[in-house]
Amino acid sequence: MKKQGSYSTLFKPRILYGLLSLSIKGYFVEKGWINSYLTKQALDTSGNPIPWLTYSFLDFISGRLKSNFKLFEFGAGNSTLYFSEFVASVKSVEHDEDWFNKIRPLLPNNVNMEYVNLGENYSSTIFNEDESYDIILVDGRQRVDCCKKAVQKLTSQGVIILDDSERAKYKEAFDFFKDNGFRHIPFTGIAIGAIHHKSTSIFYRDNNCLEI
Structure with a gap:
């Protein structure tokens, strides 16, 4: 079985800072992932539809x-x-x-x-x-x-x-x-x-x- 993380790691300042940063900058924001995750729709950064693919x-x-x-x-x-x-x-x-x-x-x-x-x-x-x-x-x-x-x-x-x-x-x-x-x-x-x-x-x- 693959080793999983634990919720306790969320309380580490460096991890918390990194997770918060992902919501305002970096790959997830650039690709539109944040908006797609929140709206449950497949969208690019401009709000255009994209496939539910990788x-x-x-x-x-x-x-x-x-x-x-x-x-x-x-x-x-x-x-x-x-x-x-x-x-x-x-x-x-x-x-x-x-x-x-x-x-x-x-x-x-x-x-x-x-x-x-x-x-x-x-x-x-x-x-x-x-x-x-x-x-x-x-x-x-x-x-x-x-x-x-x-x-x-x-x-x-x-x-x-x-x-x-x-x-x-x-x-x-x-x-x-x-x-x-x-x-x-x-x-x-x-x-x-x-x-x-x-x-x-x-x-x-x-x-x-x-x-x-």
């Missing part, structure tokens, strides 16, 4: 997205709004009907979002259109199965992004990607509004669209 991943992909990319995502939300600004089109599927109805009025014209009940072949909805995608984001339910389906709908240069990839239950997806010739990079660390360790992983092959 900051290290967002730093990496910034500047690599291209205006001709087609993106598919399992799980809609702030990621939909964020990516739609940089790519040609976004196709999203969402299983939560209340959430679907909440964000639908906010979507730009280059987004096609579909509500899909989990009992209605959720992971297979990626086959509903005769389209291949440059980027597929797996950040909804049934993630292992979604990863397996996603491989069949990638362009020759396409990549797959799996969020929360630190979770042991997604190991099957890692094994599947490896067996199918994919390598991966885990972007670990702090995520938007989260205080625990997280990871967002990219699975890619040679000559991929992100030039890895």
Whole structure:
């Protein structure tokens, strides 16, 4: 078992000073983490929506997205709004009907979002259109199965992004990607509004669209 800290350390002047400093300057303020944590929304420093992914991943992909990319995502939300600004089109599927109805009025014209009940072949909805995608984001339910389906709908240069990839239950997806010739990079660390360790992983092959 990993050693954990104790609340008694909070009373040490140096620790207390450091924690208070984090709320007014430094990395957490510069990234907008403080505002996201307080409001329970994924926002940058200017209040714009950003995906609930790790900051290290967002730093990496910034500047690599291209205006001709087609993106598919399992799980809609702030990621939909964020990516739609940089790519040609976004196709999203969402299983939560209340959430679907909440964000639908906010979507730009280059987004096609579909509500899909989990009992209605959720992971297979990626086959509903005769389209291949440059980027597929797996950040909804049934993630292992979604990863397996996603491989069949990638362009020759396409990549797959799996969020929360630190979770042991997604190991099957890692094994599947490896067996199918994919390598991966885990972007670990702090995520938007989260205080625990997280990871967002990219699975890619040679000559991929992100030039890895």
